[in-house]
Amino acid sequence: MSIFRKLGWYFKVQWRTYLFGLLGLLFTALLAIIPPRMIGVIVDLIHSHRLTVRLLVIDLLILFGAAIGQYGARYMWRTAIWGAAAKLEQTLRRRLFGHYMNMDQTFYQKYRTGDLMARATNDLQAIQRVAGGGILQFADSIITGGTTLIAMMTLVNWRLTLIAVLPFPLLAVMAFYLGQKINVAFRDSQAAFSRLNNKAQESISGVKVIKSLGQEQEDIDDFNQQVDQTINVNRRVNRLDAMFDPITTLIIALAYVATIVMGGSLVVDHVISIGNLVSFITYLSMMIWPIFAVGMLFNTMERGNASYDRVMHLINERSQVVDQSNGLTKRPSGDLQFNVESFHYPDDEQVTLQRVSFTIPAGKTLGIVGRVGAGKTTIMRLLLRQFEQYRGTISYGGTNILDYQLDAYLPAIGYVPQDSFLFSESVRDNIAFAKPEATQSEIEAVVAEAGLTEQIAQFEDGYDTLVGEEGVSLSGGQRQRLAIARALLIKPELLILDDALSAVDAETESKILNNLHGERAGKTTIIAAHRLSSVMQADEIIVLNHGTITERGNHAELMAQNGWYKQMFERQELEMKVRGSNVEK
Numbered sequence: 001m002s003i004f005r006k007l008g009w010y011f012k013v014q015w016r017t018y019l020f021g022l023l024g025l026l027f028t029a030l031l032a033i034i035p036p037r038m039i040g041v042i043v044d045l046i047h048s049h050r051l052t053v054r055l056l057v058i059d060l061l062i063l064f065g066a067a068i069g070q071y072g073a074r075y076m077w078r079t080a081i082w083g084a085a086a087k088l089e090q091t092l093r094r095r096l097f098g099h100y101m102n103m104d105q106t107f108y109q110k111y112r113t114g115d116l117m118a119r120a121t122n123d124l125q126a127i128q129r130v131a132g133g134g135i136l137q138f139a140d141s142i143i144t145g146g147t148t149l150i151a152m153m154t155l156v157n158w159r160l161t162l163i164a165v166l167p168f169p170l171l172a173v174m175a176f177y178l179g180q181k182i183n184v185a186f187r188d189s190q191a192a193f194s195r196l197n198n199k200a201q202e203s204i205s206g207v208k209v210i211k212s213l214g215q216e217q218e219d220i221d222d223f224n225q226q227v228d229q230t231i232n233v234n235r236r237v238n239r240l241d242a243m244f245d246p247i248t249t250l251i252i253a254l255a256y257v258a259t260i261v262m263g264g265s266l267v268v269d270h271v272i273s274i275g276n277l278v279s280f281i282t283y284l285s286m287m288i289w290p291i292f293a294v295g296m297l298f299n300t301m302e303r304g305n306a307s308y309d310r311v312m313h314l315i316n317e318r319s320q321v322v323d324q325s326n327g328l329t330k331r332p333s334g335d336l337q338f339n340v341e342s343f344h345y346p347d348d349e350q351v352t353l354q355r356v357s358f359t360i361p362a363g364k365t366l367g368i369v370g371r372v373g374a375g376k377t378t379i380m381r382l383l384l385r386q387f388e389q390y391r392g393t394i395s396y397g398g399t400n401i402l403d404y405q406l407d408a409y410l411p412a413i414g415y416v417p418q419d420s421f422l423f424s425e426s427v428r429d430n431i432a433f434a435k436p437e438a439t440q441s442e443i444e445a446v447v448a449e450a451g452l453t454e455q456i457a458q459f460e461d462g463y464d465t466l467v468g469e470e471g472v473s474l475s476g477g478q479r480q481r482l483a484i485a486r487a488l489l490i491k492p493e494l495l496i497l498d499d500a501l502s503a504v505d506a507e508t509e510s511k512i513l514n515n516l517h518g519e520r521a522g523k524t525t526i527i528a529a530h531r532l533s534s535v536m537q538a539d540e541i542i543v544l545n546h547g548t549i550t551e552r553g554n555h556a557e558l559m560a561q562n563g564w565y566k567q568m569f570e571r572q573e574l575e576m577k578v579r580g581s582n583v584e585k
């Protein structure tokens, strides 16, 4: 029952629809009493040789009227109750998706994609079933069961009714007992489904890696093992379900036996007519569905309850990135000051950034270089406000970045990671993702800046070419340039290229950087890279090592320092020369 209480907020909003549906159910149940009664009357008329054509026509007209009435009443409850249930699913789906979109990186580190998908599909369906089938089962067991019982008692014989329904309380006890067990088993089953979903999602997303490393068989074995585990847990749910149906059938059979024995003797003793007994047996058959409904109700409620808790657990998770409702709505611009005393990732004790400070005057370019895992991307993530729990202050245009509203702050930044996500849409839609109203000439301008014009011209459908799973596969370099064009289209105050040119050749890279230099005069740029030629032109370059700045200056100053930068630069130059001479040979 607790799930009905938990969904109380929805029933309150939709009470009119539910009332309408319940009235429909009541009319259906009341009208359903008429046919068995009329059949009993006809049987008695036949038995006493009093049946005339006139009486038969009247009885048939009543039956016809009851059938029409039931049609209308059924339509009434079905549209109301199923409609309200569908609306609940719609409400929860929107709420959950909106929540997913608002959550921060910590949330996505904690929950896996497959699990989030499972909760948005299977669990929401189980909740929807409570608001539809559950309400129907609840109302049916009370309304249809109740009206039929009253009809049996008043229209036939109350003693016979009591004897016939004597086995029914057994059903309630059993439903309660099994319901508890089903609840536990169902929770396990949903969790196993989440794990399986996650496994499938990861294997499909990572199929290229799996194949390139020849791990297909190992992955299939792993998947099969997960399937077996899921099936085993589901079997337990099925076993519990399977215990329920035969017991219900047994209880109903007991009721029939009691009716035949006791009803037969009442007919023989002339307490009830044979027509009454026929009506009674029909009424008893009408009790089967409400009794089943009691059992199903327990299952529906337990499953809905488990699923509701799983969904609410996610919805109650709070993003640690807090958007100030009274935050600044102006677009940030000006000098960028990054002063982080220390930062560590949530759930990670180790400090990732320590005493990292730099200032980028408006319109200047900062280069960030350093070994793998030195903390380059982490700096970008703090700038993008993906994590806010650091010691220190980052300010943009003299204002702490936490004081801006996210909707004002983030659109001023164009972030291009090393591996950008492309949607299964056209090249044009992918570029215009953050600015759908962009004109073709605006799009062409940023495509030219990103050095992608010729490549798009070679695609069969040009800008209409589909990319992603259903369309063409782009090379790493094409993807990166498409992502740069996407970022440039919003004319960001701050452009962040996070190793975003790693997959293009040095010549193309230099062309793109020159384009950016010309087109983005007056705007700020941060370039993190492994290839030092990417940052050579920057106004300042910082070298990171284990989360701290070990060298800083412009290219010439760093070359004069004789440190990691100089060594790396010379090594990379040599590699380029060797590669170049190999190509010439």
Ligand SMILES: Nc1ncnc2c1ncn2[C@@H]1O[C@H](COP(=O)(O)OP(=O)(O)OP(=O)(O)O)[C@@H](O)[C@H]1O
Binding pocket: 109, 345, 346, 348, 352, 370, 371, 372, 373, 374, 375, 376, 377, 378, 379, 499
């Ligand atoms: N979400 C996270 N949770 C915990 N630790 C993380 C997380 N992301 C990164 N790290 C750790 O923080 C450190 C810095 O990572 P970061 O990605 O900033 O390095 P990077 O310099 O950008 O590396 P690369 O050159 O490979 O891109 C690494 O030790 C990494 O393992």
